[in-house]
Amino acid sequence: MLAVHFGAGNIGRGFIGNLLYHSGYETCFVDVNDEIVRLLNEKKEYRVVLAEPAQEEVTIKNVRAINNASNPEQVMAAIAEADLVTTAIGPNILPLIAGLIADGLRKRVEQTDKPLNIIACENMIGGSSLLKEKIFEKLTADEKAQFEGRFGFPDSAVDRIVPNQVNEDKLMVKVEPFYEWVVEEPKIIGKKPPVKGITYVQELVPYIERKLFTVNTGHALAAYFGYYFGMETINQAMENQKIRDLVEGSLKESGEFLVGKYGFNEEEHNKYIQKIIGRFSNAYIVDEVTRVGRSPIRKLGPNDRLVSPARQYVEVTGKQPEYLLKGIAAALLYDFQGDGEAVQVQTVIKEQGVEAAIQKFTQFEPVSELFQGIMEQYKQLENK
Numbered sequence: 133m134l135a136v137h138f139g140a141g142n143i144g145r146g147f148i149g150n151l152l153y154h155s156g157y158e159t160c161f162v163d164v165n166d167e168i169v170r171l172l173n174e175k176k177e178y179r180v181v182l183a184e185p186a187q188e189e190v191t192i193k194n195v196r197a198i199n200n201a202s203n204p205e206q207v208m209a210a211i212a213e214a215d216l217v218t219t220a221i222g223p224n225i226l227p228l229i230a231g232l233i234a235d236g237l238r239k240r241v242e243q244t245d246k247p248l249n250i251i252a253c254e255n256m257i258g259g260s261s262l263l264k265e266k267i268f269e270k271l272t273a274d275e276k277a278q279f280e281g282r283f284g285f286p287d288s289a290v291d292r293i294v295p296n297q298v299n300e301d302k303l304m305v306k307v308e309p310f311y312e313w314v315v316e317e318p319k320i321i322g323k324k325p326p327v328k329g330i331t332y333v334q335e336l337v338p339y340i341e342r343k344l345f346t347v348n349t350g351h352a353l354a355a356y357f358g359y360y361f362g363m364e365t366i367n368q369a370m371e372n373q374k375i376r377d378l379v380e381g382s383l384k385e386s387g388e389f390l391v392g393k394y395g396f397n398e399e400e401h402n403k404y405i406q407k408i409i410g411r412f413s414n415a416y417i418v419d420e421v422t423r424v425g426r427s428p429i430r431k432l433g434p435n436d437r438l439v440s441p442a443r444q445y446v447e448v449t450g451k452q453p454e455y456l457l458k459g460i461a462a463a464l465l466y467d468f469q470g471d472g473e474a475v476q477v478q479t480v481i482k483e484q485g486v487e488a489a490i491q492k493f494t495q496f497e498p499v500s501e502l503f504q505g506i507m508e509q510y511k512q513l514e515n516k
């Protein structure tokens with residue numbers, strides 16, 4: 133079985149590639165990082181080490197790689213033969229690879245009528261659906277009709293913390309032991325990909341909202357509060373009781389709406405929150421607040437991990453959140469110069485004022501109580 137995976141980065145090698153190998157796939161990574169592509173083709177294997185006391189290590193074999201910037205034809209040929217296509221490249225990059233995948237699928241229909249599933253493994257709601265939309269924008273009406281029944285784009289939720297790697301061995305990846313990959317079954321076309329470690333579900337939205345608005349909300353807030361209080365890593369941030377309380381407070385708020393909306397068992401959900409807080413505090417992982425807080429414009433978006441839980445908290449409980457709004461304010465204050473999106477947010481605040489920035493990035497209107505709440509929290513944090 134052949135899997136073509138876009139993005140040979142932390143999640144690509146450390147999570148998806150790992151499960152594909154253990155499920156019997158040959159994995160062909162596709163990436164624009166020439167060094168990683170060259171090393172994968174040279175070594176044909178890499179190591180994954182678990183961030184835990186025993187530091188258990190596995191070697192992932194049966195891998196190769198293609199640079200899509202220099203060899204798009206080879207990528208198209210691989211897609212034409214693949215049994216599965218996956219991605220872990222970042223939500224903003226999905227539209228950029230849609231044209232190449234469309235070309236690969238065109239080549240495939242000339243060769244075979246075998247169905248194929250394409251699964252985006254990104255931190256977002258509806259990643260595969262977005263990829264499908266972008267691919268279908270490139271197609272003719274006839275192609276759309278032909279592709280519709282043959283290629284599946286099931287959405288998925290992926291959860292494993294994989295920090296930036298600073299190893300001498302450039303291919304090695306250190307990952308946390310925990311992982312979860314949930315895929316929506318109804319949108320699969322043909323047979324379910326036999327990947328050991330995928331949990332297939334009938335309805336993905338409760339899973340992805342629970343994951344995104346607990347793991348990712350909490351992680352992002354640990355990063356923004358950590359940065360605000362001068363911490364370098366998530367671990368340091370979580371050792372600070374004030375930050376821990378802020379993160380826990382926000383997860384209680386998002387938990388209240390998740391339990392109310394989906395009927396999750398409250399006690400179980402509280403255990404889920406505590407487990408996640410424990411994962412953030414893993415002393416075997418060095419994870420910079422600037423990696424976890426990366427791309428604040430994306431994270432401040434109306435459907436992402438900060439704004440959506442705040443809005444849904446009001447919708448479900450009828451109350452105003454406090455911690456989540458403080459978190460949004462901390463994200464607005466995130467001024468790391470090495471992050472293009474953080475620089476953009478600060479430029480808008482400087483040139484047009486924080487009100488304009490809130491409206492532009494969160495899409496809350498100034499008349500709303502949530503908007504006013506963010507303003508209040510922002511002023512408090514600004515005058516610390």
Ligand SMILES: NC(=O)C1=CN([C@@H]2O[C@H](COP(=O)(O)OP(=O)(O)OC[C@H]3O[C@@H](n4cnc5c(N)ncnc54)[C@H](O)[C@@H]3O)[C@@H](O)[C@H]2O)C=CC1
Nearest residue numbers: 139140141142143163164165220221222223254255293294
């Ligand atoms: N690292 C983590 O702990 C987690 C990350 N995710 C999600 O997984 C996705 C990937 O994240 P990471 O692996 O951390 O990022 P990463 O930066 O380590 O890996 C992304 C890879 O994509 C490649 N890439 C960028 N543009 C490309 C293009 N146009 N064509 C082909 N390859 C391209 C990069 O060279 C890089 O190797 C993101 O959506 C992230 O939100 C989800 C759960 C956890």
Ligand SMILES: O=P(O)(O)OC[C@H]1O[C@](O)(CO)[C@@H](O)[C@@H]1O
Nearest residue numbers: 255292293294347348351424426
């Ligand atoms: O990858 P994003 O969406 O920028 O989010 C940052 C981080 O959140 C996590 O997925 C989980 O907390 C990461 O480890 C991840 O990379």
